[in-house]
Amino acid sequence: MLRYLGRNIEVISGLEPVSIPFETQGNLGSFKAYITDSIFPDETSISSYEPEEEDVRTDLSRSLSPESSQNFSSETELEGTSSWLCSCISKATSEDDNQEHTIPLCTVKDYESCDCVSSFGNFYSISNDKSSSSSQRQVLQIDVLPERLPLVECSPSCPCYIHCTNKVTQRGVQIPVTIRRSRTGIGLGLFYTPSSGDILPKGSFVSLYAGEYLTTFQARLRWSEQERKPQKEGEGNYILSIRLPGEIWHIDPRYKGNIGRFLNHSCDPSCVIQIVRWGADNLPRAAIFAKRDITKDEELTFDYANASGSSDFASQTEMIPGEADEDASEKGRNQCLCGSFKCRGWMPFDETL
Numbered sequence: 001m002l003r004y005l006g007r008n009i010e011v012i013s014g015l016e017p018v019s020i021p022f023e024t025q026g027n028l029g030s031f032k033a034y035i036t037d038s039i040f041p042d043e044t045s046i047s048s049y050e051p052e053e054e055d056v057r058t059d060l061s062r063s064l065s066p067e068s069s070q071n072f073s074s075e076t077e078l079e080g081t082s083s084w085l086c087s088c089i090s091k092a093t094s095e096d097d098n099q100e101h102t103i104p105l106c107t108v109k110d111y112e113s114c115d116c117v118s119s120f121g122n123f124y125s126i127s128n129d130k131s132s133s134s135s136q137r138q139v140l141q142i143d144v145l146p147e148r149l150p151l152v153e154c155s156p157s158c159p160c161y162i163h164c165t166n167k168v169t170q171r172g173v174q175i176p177v178t179i180r181r182s183r184t185g186i187g188l189g190l191f192y193t194p195s196s197g198d199i200l201p202k203g204s205f206v207s208l209y210a211g212e213y214l215t216t217f218q219a220r221l222r223w224s225e226q227e228r229k230p231q232k233e234g235e236g237n238y239i240l241s242i243r244l245p246g247e248i249w250h251i252d253p254r255y256k257g258n259i260g261r262f263l264n265h266s267c268d269p270s271c272v273i274q275i276v277r278w279g280a281d282n283l284p285r286a287a288i289f290a291k292r293d294i295t296k297d298e299e300l301t302f303d304y305a306n307a308s309g310s311s312d313f314a315s316q317t318e319m320i321p322g323e324a325d326e327d328a329s330e331k332g333r334n335q336c337l338c339g340s341f342k343c344r345g346w347m348p349f350d351e352t353l
């Protein structure tokens with residue numbers, strides 16, 4: 001439930017399983033509607049949306065041609081998109097009491113028996129963190145993931161039930177978080193706020209970064225509209241660009257989004273974005289995971305330059321040693337206020353938008 005947020009904004013695609021307090025008196029600016037998963041803007045269908053190919057993204061003339069502002073129909077058609085289902089069952093007889101119990105059989109222990117896990121990989125393991133009262137938690141094996149490859153979970157249509165250990169990012173927000181003011185100049189932020197001193201183990205799922213999927217053309221339009229408006233504190237750009245081999249996706253939670261939109265940038269972040277696919281639509285979801293163990297009241301942040309799990313872009317956005325401040329701000333860069341000792345000085349800036 002979104003106890004406090006729900007009071008101010010429209011909830012259009014379900015609620016989170018936990019309450020998410022909003023601790024400040026401030027208003028939510030341009031945030032109008034809560035969604036739990038990314039959607040296409042009105043009048044846009046999945047079938048007519050083609051993510052732009054990486055090698056054409058800098059070709060402005062092509063991106064701004066009339067064809068690129070496609071005429072989308074509101075029908076969602078899934079024909080032709082790839083889908084998969086495992087054959088795991090969700091009921092099994094326990095050897096202990098010989099009774100039938102509902103058991104998520106796509107466990108990471110039994111991964112050889114799950115078609116999804118054996119085809120796409122085993123990304124999660126069980127954390128047995130003794131410092132946490134929630135004894136078992138599925139955690140992403142962050143250190144062994146291949147760079148820039150989307151993870152694939154069991155589909156919501158697989159017969160295993162929602163607590164399957166291979167369905168993690170599709171269950172909504174499961175951890176205690178609060179929206180409150182961050183440091184001066186940054187606006188609101190999202191904080192880890194357990195009632196006890198529980199640590200959030202490294203690899204824990206935090207939330208999706210859900211918003212509207214935009215074409216590069218639409219993203220550029222929103223970006224330039226935004227630039228013309230006077231900026232309120234902390235309300236800059238929300239568009240996350242995901243670069244996958246041969247594809248670019250843009251997710252904008254400015255107007256319609258979830259709590260992912262409140263994560264600020266840090267050059268030494270507590271979280272990381274990983275791209276995950278699930279469902280018949282096969283769409284890439286941006287999922288936020290703890291990059292390290294996180295303690296009570298820490299702010300949840302990620303590196304905006306590293307949204308596709310790659311460090312390539314981060315290096316492009318570092319402040320060039322010796323570059324004058326005016327040069328950087330002339331290029332449209334904003335000063336980074338993350339305050340970390342690893343701070344690169346400037347907010348990541350995507351020159352292709």
Ligand SMILES: C[S@@+](CC[C@H](N)C(=O)[O-])C[C@H]1O[C@@H](n2cnc3c(N)ncnc32)[C@H](O)[C@@H]1O
Pocket residue numbers: 185186187188189233234235236237238261262263264265266335336337338347
């Ligand atoms: C995704 S939003 C984060 C939530 C935002 N603080 C709010 O109040 O809604 C991104 C915007 O927050 C601000 N921001 C986030 N991290 C920042 C940082 N390290 N330094 C300066 N501004 C930051 C910028 O205005 C940025 O465009």
